[in-house]
Amino acid sequence: MLFNSLSFILFLIIVLAIYYSKILNWTNKKRMLLFSSYVFYGMWNPPLVILLWISTMIDWTAGKHLAVEDNQKKRKMWLLLSMFVNLGFLGFFKYGDFLLENFVLVMNAIGVDFQAKPMDIILPMGISFYTFQTMSYTIDMYKRKTERARTFLDFALYVTFFPQLVAGPIVRAKDLITQFYEEKKATTNQFIWGLFLLTIGLFQKVVMADTLLAGTSDDVFGSAKLLHGVDAWVGTIAFSGQIFFDFAGYSTCAIGIALMLGIILPDNFRYPYASLGFSDLWRRWHISLSSWLRDYLYIPLGGNRHGITRMYAALMITMLLGGLWHGAAWTFMVWGGLHGTYLILERLQRRYLPFEITKWNGMFLAFITFSCVNITWVFFRARTFEKAWDMIKSMFYMQTGGEKILDTFTIIKVSTVIAIMFLCHWFMRNTSMKEVSQKTSPYVLGLVWAIMTFLLIIAQGSGEQFIYFQF
Amino acid sequence: MKLKQSFTFALVLTIASITIWELYWRTQTDYYIAYLEDDRNLWSQERAKVEKATSEDIILLGASRTGYNFNTHAWEDTQGIKPINLTGNGKPPQPFIEDVINNTKFNGTLVIGVTPLAFFDSSFRRNVTKQWVKHYYDRTYSQRLGFELSKPLKRNLVMLSASEAKSYNDLDLKSLINRISIDDDRIKGDKFKLVNIGYNDEYRNLIMFPRLTNNPAYQKEITDEWDKVIPGVPDYSKKVENTVQREIKTLSVLVKKFKGRGGKVIFVRHKAEEGWNKHTKRMMPRDKVWNSFIKAIECPGYHFEDYEFMSKHTLPEWSHMNAEDAKTYTKDMVYQLIKDGHLKKHKTN
Numbered sequence: 002m003l004f005n006s007l008s009f010i011l012f013l014i015i016v017l018a019i020y021y022s023k024i025l026n027w028t029n030k031k032r033m034l035l036f037s038s039y040v041f042y043g044m045w046n047p048p049l050v051i052l053l054w055i056s057t058m059i060d061w062t063a064g065k066h067l068a069v070e071d072n073q074k075k076r077k078m079w080l081l082l083s084m085f086v087n088l089g090f091l092g093f094f095k096y097g098d099f100l101l102e103n104f105v106l107v108m109n110a111i112g113v114d115f116q117a118k119p120m121d122i123i124l125p126m127g128i129s130f131y132t133f134q135t136m137s138y139t140i141d142m143y144k145r146k147t148e149r150a151r152t153f154l155d156f157a158l159y160v161t162f163f164p165q166l167v168a169g170p171i172v173r174a175k176d177l178i179t180q181f182y183e184e185k186k187a188t189t190n191q192f193i194w195g196l197f198l199l200t201i202g203l204f205q206k207v208v209m210a211d212t213l214l215a216g217t218s219d220d221v222f223g224s225a226k227l228l229h230g231v232d233a234w235v236g237t238i239a240f241s242g243q244i245f246f247d248f249a250g251y252s253t254c255a256i257g258i259a260l261m262l263g264i265i266l267p268d269n270f271r272y273p274y275a276s277l278g279f280s281d282l283w284r285r286w287h288i289s290l291s292s293w294l295r296d297y298l299y300i301p302l303g304g305n306r307h308g309i310t311r312m313y314a315a316l317m318i319t320m321l322l323g324g325l326w327h328g329a330a331w332t333f334m335v336w337g338g339l340h341g342t343y344l345i346l347e348r349l350q351r352r353y354l355p356f357e358i359t360k361w362n363g364m365f366l367a368f369i370t371f372s373c374v375n376i377t378w379v380f381f382r383a384r385t386f387e388k389a390w391d392m393i394k395s396m397f398y399m400q401t402g403g404e405k406i407l408d409t410f411t412i413i414k415v416s417t418v419i420a421i422m423f424l425c426h427w428f429m430r431n432t433s434m435k436e437v438s439q440k441t442s443p444y445v446l447g448l449v450w451a452i453m454t455f456l457l458i459i460a461q462g463s464g465e466q467f468i469y470f471q472f
Numbered sequence: 473m474k475l476k477q478s479f480t481f482a483l484v485l486t487i488a489s490i491t492i493w494e495l496y497w498r499t500q501t502d503y504y505i506a507y508l509e510d511d512r513n514l515w516s517q518e519r520a521k522v523e524k525a526t527s528e529d530i531i532l533l534g535a536s537r538t539g540y541n542f543n544t545h546a547w548e549d550t551q552g553i554k555p556i557n558l559t560g561n562g563k564p565p566q567p568f569i570e571d572v573i574n575n576t577k578f579n580g581t582l583v584i585g586v587t588p589l590a591f592f593d594s595s596f597r598r599n600v601t602k603q604w605v606k607h608y609y610d611r612t613y614s615q616r617l618g619f620e621l622s623k624p625l626k627r628n629l630v631m632l633s634a635s636e637a638k639s640y641n642d643l644d645l646k647s648l649i650n651r652i653s654i655d656d657d658r659i660k661g662d663k664f665k666l667v668n669i670g671y672n673d674e675y676r677n678l679i680m681f682p683r684l685t686n687n688p689a690y691q692k693e694i695t696d697e698w699d700k701v702i703p704g705v706p707d708y709s710k711k712v713e714n715t716v717q718r719e720i721k722t723l724s725v726l727v728k729k730f731k732g733r734g735g736k737v738i739f740v741r742h743k744a745e746e747g748w749n750k751h752t753k754r755m756m757p758r759d760k761v762w763n764s765f766i767k768a769i770e771c772p773g774y775h776f777e778d779y780e781f782m783s784k785h786t787l788p789e790w791s792h793m794n795a796e797d798a799k800t801y802t803k804d805m806v807y808q809l810i811k812d813g814h815l816k817k818h819k820t821n
Contacts, residue, residue, distance in 0.1 A: 002614045007621040009614075044614035193475040212646045409654040435473075443474040447481030454486045459493065460645040461634050 002044045004199075004254045005207050005462050012041065013258065020262060027184040031154055034262070038163035042126070049125045052090055057160045059086045060135045061153055067142040068149035076143060083139035087132040095129065097122045099329035127167030129326055133293055135160050138174040140297055147175040155181045164258040168251045170269040170289035177264075185263035194435075197450060198257025201434075204453040205250030207462035209418070214243040217415050220406060222382050222392075229403035233395035234375075235412050238419045240382045241375050245274065245422070248287070271433075274374070275367045275426035277358055279343040282370060294323050313348075317341040327381070332389060336380040343373060367427060490631075497630045502683040502690075503641060506630045510561060510672040512607040513619040518676055519608045521556045522572060527579045527734060530555040530815070531572060533565040534585025537742040539678035540670065540792035541585075546802040551810065552818030555583070557676040560601055562637055562666075564590045566723075567601040571608075573726045579734040581815065586741050586765075588756040589705060592716045639668035664700050667693065669789060678792075685794040694789035695747065702747050705755045716761050720768050727769055738814055739766065740805070743776035743783050745790045772814055779808065 002009050016037050020030055043050045063083040070076050092100070098119050108115040138159070141147035150156035159178045165171075187195060221228065221236020228236070252269035259266045269289050276282035283291040302315035317338070324337020358366060376393070383389035394400045429437070438446055497504050508514060522531065532542055532555045539559040548554040558568050565584060572578055590596045626632050634644040640651065653663075670680040683690045706712065727737050741762055744752055756762075758775070766773035776782040781804035785797040793801055809815040 006614060006618045007625075008617040011617070011621060044617070045612045047613070190473065190475050193479045194473075196479070197475070208645065212649070216646070405659050407659070409656050409658045410652050412658075413654070414649070439473050443477035444481055446475075447478040448485065450478060450482035451485035451489065454482065455489045455493075456645060458486075458490060459631065459643070459648075461632060461643075 002041045004251065004258075005203055008044065012037070012044075017261065021186070028154070030184075031158055031181060034163070035154065035158045035161060038158070038161040038166060041163040042161070042166060045126055046123070049123075052094075052125055052128070053131065053161055056087060056090065056132060056135050057157050059083060060139050060160070061150070061156050063139045064142045064149050064156070067139065080139055080143040084136060087136045090125075091128060091132050094122055094125055096325075096329045130169050130171055131160060131166060133290075134171045137171070137293060137297065141174060147173070150174065150178045151182060162259070162264075164255040164262075164264075165266055168248070168255070169287075170252055170255065170266055171293050172266060172289065176267065180264050187261055187263040191263065192261050195257040195260030195262075197438075198253050198260065200257075200450060200453055200457070202250045202252070202254030202257060204457050205246040205253065207460045208453075208456050209422075210243045210246035210250060211462055212460045213418050214239045214246070214415065217407065217411055218243050218382065222384075222388065224404075224406055226404045226406065227391055227400060227402075228395045229405045230395050230398050231412065232403070232405055232407045233392050235407055235415050237375050237379055237382075237392065237396065239415045241274075241371075241378050242415075242419050242422055244378065244381075245270075272426035272429045274371050274423055275430040276370050277363060277366050278370055279340065279347050279373075282374065283340075283344075290323070290326070294319050294326075298322060313345050316344050316348075320344065330384075332380045332383060332386060335386075335389075336377050339377045339380065343377075364427060367430075368423070371423060494629060494631045497633070497643060500630075502681070504630045504633050504643065505671050505681075506626065506628050506632070507671045508623055508626045508674050509633075509635055510676050510678070511636050512604045513611070513615070514672075514674070514676060515558070515560065515604050516608040516611055517619075518557055519571075522558075522576050522578050525556060525578050525580055528553060528816075528818070529578070529580040531578065531580065531582050532557050532559055532585075533568050533572075533582060534559045534740070535563055535565060535587050535590050536561045536678065537587050537744075537792055538565075538583075538585030538740070539672075539676070540680060541742050541798050541801055542583075542805070543677050543795075543798045543802045544675050545677070546799040547806055550803045550806040551815055554675070559585065559676065559678075560604065561672075561678060562597065563601040563604070564593075564596055564598055565601070566591075566594075566719075567598055567605050569723070569726060571605045573730045573735075577733070579730075581736045581738065582730070583738045583740060583809075586739055586762070587744075588741075588752055588761055589702075592719045592756060592761065592765075594715065594719060633671075635668060637666060637668075640665040641668050665697055667697060669694060669792065677798075679795045680788065680792060680798075682795075684788045685796075691788050698747050698790060702751045705751050707754055708757055708760060712755060713760065716756065716765070720765050724769055727771060736814065737769075737771045738809065739769070739771055739773045741773070741775040743785065743787060745787045748790045772812065774805070774808070781805070781808065 002012060016034070019025065019033055025033060039050050039053070042053060060083050063079040066079045067076055070079065098121070101117050101120060105115055105117050138147065138150075138156075142149065150159065155178050158181055159172075159174060162172075162177065218236055218240035221232060222240065249270040256266045256268070267289060269287060271285040271288065273282055273286035276285050299315050299319040302318060303311045304315060305312045320337040320341030321334055322337070324333040324335070324340070327333045327336070356362075376396070379392045379396070380389045383392060395403045525531070530547075530551075530553060532538055532544070536559075539557075539561050542555075542557075542559075544554050544557050558572070559565070560568065564587075569582070569584065572582065631643055634642040634647065638644075638647050638650070640647070642648075669684060670678050672678050681690075684694070730737060758777070762773070762775060774782065781801070785793055785801060788794055806815065810817050
């Protein structure tokens, strides 16, 4: 089910009505939330709920044994079972065709005539999110960093909680399961603020991403022509804005919906396009994934504890795998590799060419960071290396005579939206929406809210899927 | 934070602004009407009927001319059976034909409208048609529920006038923004504006806006757009001939398969006027394309130049019939098909 659909609005109204009625006690409310979460997922493809059940059962069982088992060998076996099942699902459903395709390529390269029909495996929505979330539980249990969930219901709800099930934020067990132990009820202010966040999230998705930017990005990246530099840049920044509004929009909706139920989810984006460098970017972009990769990949790989070379290797491996997490294609690996390279270069700069960031050079640095990020998006968005390379050539005027496919109004529209987005991120980078709202007159806030709702309604979103659902 | 105040203020402003917005568009009666849009969901709802159709049933296929010119209610009044309307506005029918023949057991009658420039050119919008077929098979329960929930809203609110094609005169925010343009010739081309010329009922009959029937100014608005694109079609050539022959070959295989299980196929070439007729004749002359097609495909074919009832109506914008003429045309067509033994008359009310 998509947040930007009429069926979800009906679903949410029913869930909230039951949740706040007095007919159910807390345990039954949790059962209702769990059932609703399965309905939420099953409305897309019912049989794939079975994967969620298997993941839940395996990790619940593994967690139970990890909590009581002292034998280190057995503990490791339980952890490995959990990882084998979760990564196995991910490997089969998400990377099955990719692995097969590359296996055929390798075979052919070494002279073995081997052909295989693509398996055409359906990608379960949000599988990368819920497998990472549930794995974090067993890993934390193994490291004794978290306590075992008190009941199966609490654990199942943690794995399946519908607001963040299919596109995050990826929440750690200790942050979410513990909230299920006692009855939760949003205060009036929390409920209204949750509704406000839901409106902002939908506005970001439906108006900003789908209405104002997606068309340009699709036209540019879908074009088979070699493009003029301006068109290539405008298409790229349009995608840059589209993916931010799309994904941050989903996270904002998820946080808002959870808050309407009295459940608090962590922030997932903090104005990332005003980042001062790339370490800063990854503290602001998809925070729940970058902290997951840091805690469960970068640090276990050695982090910064074993010298500079090992640290750079760990950084690069983490970013490459982070790239692959986003999609089963080499272009995503290049995207991750570019970010890994940026992070390494940034550390080298800090070591050999340190400088102080002031309010004068800060905006310039943020702009440079944003521009470098845009280059990486080319590889993220392009379906082939040929297309990505054509775009890069156009963007850096390495070829002449590129074709103009965007009209002047579109160029002005996209540039204006992106410039406003960048400035908003810059002015908001050290504050939060809540802080700003607190300082704003209630009538101005109401006016902004009404404008967003009005535009949202007349946008008549056609229920476009969120980009991150495919990850 | 005084959130209650903000919420109340926002709610009042939203209700007020949406009401004003709706009332404004309700005054634009020449251009807008509240109706359930003919999108992939409505098409899928109609497509589902094929699964239970019998050999007595009829399926209408074709692009916008078939959609505007045939009226399934008039058809039912005349023959006694309401055809399943799988036409697609702006969509060449081949992917629909393939779907019905390859993916169903239907063995009734297919009545297929042919608009040569779209029908025989495999590069013309076939992917858009395929997306609808894909949607029929892939639509989720959530999408089905969403479609049902949208029905009362779309039936009653004019401001929801929008189409998947994103016509120039749609009322969704994207279309409204796209109306803005800066005429500086940055990109070359005809700057064709896809203007919506009608609406549809819930049986997917396309109905031309009444303003187009008698008002030359509105008619010119559309014919000017046609004039930007149709003259650009190439002359008949070896290349065109090869494309046409390839299509004929592909269709022949499909039709043979369909006839093999007892199905019947009838092809109809609807009338076109002025620019549409002139340039169609130039690119796909009748003797080289239509005649050759009907001969090869071995199915009954009805060309508007051969029947008085098919050519007697004036087309307000050179390509489609107005709603009243469509009813007469449909009845005449059904009578002719019954007379020629291609259809059987059933009891009518």
